[in-house]
Amino acid sequence: MTSSISNEPISPLTGVDRIVETRLPTRHGEFAMVGYEDHLGVAHVAITVGLDDETLNGEPVLVRIHSECLTGDALGSHRCDCGDQLDAALARIAQEGRGAVIYVRGHEGRGIGLLEKLRAYALQDRGMDTVDANLELGHPADARSYEQSAHILADLSVTAVRLLSNNPAKQEALEALGVRIVDRVALGVADRPDNARYLATKRTRMRHDEPLDLWERLLDGDVPTLRDDPLVQLYGPLVTAGPDLVIAQLGQSLDGFIASRTGDAEFVTGPEDRLRLHRMRALVDAVVVGASTVIADDPRLTVRDCAGDDPVRVVVDPQGRIPLTAHVLREADAPTLWLVGPDVAVPDSLPAHVTTGRLATAGPTDPAELLALLADRGLTRVLIEGGGRLVSAFVAAGEVDRLYLTTAPVLIGDGVPGLRFDGTDVMAEALRGPVRRFALGEDVCTEILLQAGSTS
Known part of the structure; x- marks a missing residue:
């Protein structure tokens, strides 16, 4: 399912303002962090490496558009794969030496908000899947829009994107906003027992990619950052x-x-x-x-x-x-x-x-x-x-x-x-x-x- 967004290409810098720039040292290496505010007053950040290089010259850039998830990103919840994917994206981009994670706030629960997401969780506890829970609460299965991300990419002078995502709808939404995506790169992390049903629903009802075998991914040079997986630890x-x-x-x-x-x-x-x-x-x-x-x-x-x-x-x-x-x-x-x-x-x-x-x-x-x-x-x-x-x-x-x-x-x-x-x-x-x-x-x-x- 794609987001209900305008199909008209955006004009650069009409929807977000660049507010501040600083540095962000992490266990994956040091990144630059740029803070933005959109026209609704919502703050977003771009976590980047290698984008100040004058040799960028329109070359495709590895980009992850990451939706805010307090439970997964900050609290380490295993109900979703958000925290694992954020960690994997930062590691992958640091390894590549050039790229960006755009961390989009206001996307909690695929755009329905934190408290509504928790209500959806309660319905899932009673047997609903993640799509039906959102619909039962009167929300779309996916209420996100990506205008802010398109504006931020324009501000970063990123004109061609290798999108780090398993979600084809995200690619379609960005392309409808005029973002040129030359490739979609799988970002897989191993399923956990607590999120296996949730991930299966995303694959069967929301067109997310099927997971690659973890060993096959390692052979392809794709190293997930799921720290407790024995294959990842050893190899x-x-x-x-x-x-x-x-x-x-x-x-x-x-x-x-x-x-x-x-x-x-x-x-x-x-x-x-x-x-x-x-x-x-x-x-x-x-x-x-x-x-x-x-x-x-x-x-x-x-x-x-x-x-x-x-x-x-x-x-x-x-x-x-x-x-x-x-x-x-x-x-x-x-x-x-x-x-x-x-x-x-x-x-x-x-x-x-x-x-x-x-x-x-x-x-x-x-x-x-x-x-x-x-x-x-x-x-x-x-x-x-x-x-x-x-x-x-x-x-x-x-x-x-x-x-x-x-x-x-x-x-x-x-x-x-x-x-x-x-x-x-x-x-x-x-x-x-x-x-x-x-x-x-x-x-x-x-x-x-x-x-x-x-x-x-």
């Missing part, structure tokens, strides 16, 4: 980390072994941790393992347990030890880069999915050299997956941004060690970093932030 920082990222991971026993003394590692950690690993593979360009891992485990190194693209499989094999029957060389389910030493003889008849590369020496591989070699091939988001010696070398060289150590509640007693590198004589000089911990079934995954420049 969100990896999505937003940028094009250059090195992560490493090991799954080990409580006493620090990644396999038994026979090399058996199936399975040290449980299925929840294996799903985590597959999701991390889906978020990188390349997954790197050493020759010993391929010889011992014959891994596939693909994304199988979740949606996502397979990364390039990189095998570091300075002495050419892995057998030609290894899965990564035999099966074309993902591209494979086989890195061998300068004197290793490579068969001419390798499958088409296998590419070979030359390392500088037949000895231990220098992590920085390996990363440079991968970067030359466009592989800059890298997961060092194993084994213990390779991960340890990267950690010791200071080349890991985030390290994930998953410990399983098992004691092996003797076996293949996990993380090992030259240590320090005093605890004060031990390698430390901010940590986060995640329960994955019976396992515990500890994330250690090792590089000061990494995104947290």
Whole structure:
């Protein structure tokens, strides 16, 4: 349902006055805040970043038109998704570096006012949906108008908009006012038990977009700011980390072994941790393992347990030890880069999915050299997956941004060690970093932030 508004394009600056400008530091970064007053005396604000740049030149700007919601925005109510969407919009615009949230007052309850919204809530408590509750009280399903928003955009010199909204009616209303919208960008936050019916009503009766799967959204680079969602907590920082990222991971026993003394590692950690690993593979360009891992485990190194693209499989094999029957060389389910030493003889008849590369020496591989070699091939988001010696070398060289150590509640007693590198004589000089911990079934995954420049 669209708002009942004029279809005539507005003249700039006839409906709002710019009153004041100031700065707004937030947990998402610092914004500029501009205060406006409309012809009815209602105050509105534009929360902006990057709009004072002289290079704007008519480029489309990411904009969220956010309707005032005391219960959701200020009180954290879960009956609606307003607070979550406001937080997500500020985070998305801060990440983009240019955009605006126009916070429209007078839109409480889709324009019916605070007390009437509470009366509508009471009717919803008795079984009505949000549309029927408004109609029962004698109001339209949506009484909002957006003239003030169109005036504010004109004042901000925003001439083309990428509208951050799930509501096609909002786009139609703004376009009827002469606002040029070049794209509508989904702004999704995960449904909560308390607002699932409300959101379902908006989708079925008010044409709001259906939600994207949360993992699919993360794969698309869209990171919701629903702070208590495990997917967002664990993978969100990896999505937003940028094009250059090195992560490493090991799954080990409580006493620090990644396999038994026979090399058996199936399975040290449980299925929840294996799903985590597959999701991390889906978020990188390349997954790197050493020759010993391929010889011992014959891994596939693909994304199988979740949606996502397979990364390039990189095998570091300075002495050419892995057998030609290894899965990564035999099966074309993902591209494979086989890195061998300068004197290793490579068969001419390798499958088409296998590419070979030359390392500088037949000895231990220098992590920085390996990363440079991968970067030359466009592989800059890298997961060092194993084994213990390779991960340890990267950690010791200071080349890991985030390290994930998953410990399983098992004691092996003797076996293949996990993380090992030259240590320090005093605890004060031990390698430390901010940590986060995640329960994955019976396992515990500890994330250690090792590089000061990494995104947290």
